[in-house]
Amino acid sequence: MTRAWVLHPDIKAPGTRRAADLALEEAVSLALALPDLEVVGATVVPLRDPHPGHLFGTGKISELKTLLEDNEIELVLVDGPVTPVQQRNLEKEWKVKLLDRTGLILEIFSDRAATREGVLQVEMAHLSYQRTRLVRAWTHLERQRGGLGFVGGPGETQIEADRRAIDEQLVRLRRQLDKVVKTRELHRKARAKVPYPIVALVGYTNAGKSTLFNRLTGAEVMAKDMLFATLDPTMRAVQLPTGADVILSDTVGFISDLPTELVAAFRATLEEVLAADVIVHVRDISHPETEAQARDVRTILDGLGVNEETPQLELWNKIDKLDDEAQEVLATRAARDDTVFATSAITGAGLDAFLEAVTYALGEERRQDDLRLSFSMGRQRAWLFEKGLVETETQDEDGYLLSVNWSARDRARFESL
Missing domain, CATH: 3.30.70 (Alpha-Beta Plaits)
Known part of the structure; x- marks a missing residue:
């Protein structure tokens, strides 16, 4: 097990809306999603102006160095972007391996991707990420699927050779991916001939999509209280109350500050959203930042280019975690909007009304x-x-x-x- 410490730089920039303690909690959840990490501790680091070369100020770097040494930390996870220069300097100061938010999410994706397409796209995203960091670089290409060992930096000539090797590997992966995508396209065309409508479940990671999917389909999709539990599209047929059959699609959870290259890397799982006849936005309504999470999801959907005419329903999930009074308030609010449903994927409360709405949204009369x-x-x-x-x-x-x-x-x- 690798001993890790999570740092959340709390940068009070204009427009910052996330509470630092909740952001740190999410960052720790991300770290816990990797099986080989032992998260020893976590700290919010107030930061007015990020230092261009070291991210943190001299005093804070020294203070954190003592903390890391006392706890025998091998890996520091910084919940935010870290430039290659900052990463090199902090690793040199602290004598530890360091991963920023993008690097951590890539490690999780590497660990979770199951389908051939998912694996290829993770490798491509990982290589693209490595290429930008050759200023301090990974040793060579043995790190393309992850690994958390400490590594040194090569000389300028080696950097150029690594960059060339990465570019060649990316070309090979794109060719392989093209073949896999064509196969998926054939499967999609075969589904179109059925033709069953597609109902896509989307939402912030850990909102309960997979639990809902399992309840409606009887499938055994991995459904844990863990970020990014689902990384590949999972599809099953479901019969609506009217008797009509639909294909239910469970997709990767969205997350705030998800780099655009990672969204592109998972176009496979998000393609089902673009092809969907109805999009169901599943929200963890019990989460303190549910509104902020919902905004993040809508932003990503807009960025994907989802058709504005595609019907969208909103599922306020996990009402079982709220007290009776809060449940009543939510039920009253949801009743005012015929596209919103207060539900629990655990108890099944509210799902009948939701399924009737799906039938109506599909216009299957x-x-x-x-x-x-x-x-x-x-x-x-x-x-x-x-x-x-x-x-x-x-x-x-x-x-x-x-x-x-x-x-x-x-x-x-x-x-x-």
């Missing part, structure tokens, strides 16, 4: 229509029969007369042919 197709529209006619939408058909000299029973979704797909 069916209607009877009469269609006329010319003889040249054989492809469209075949599609209607393939989907089982045709009730009756007659033929005259101008083409086909069909009576179809379909949903608005079916009609939209037909018109796009």
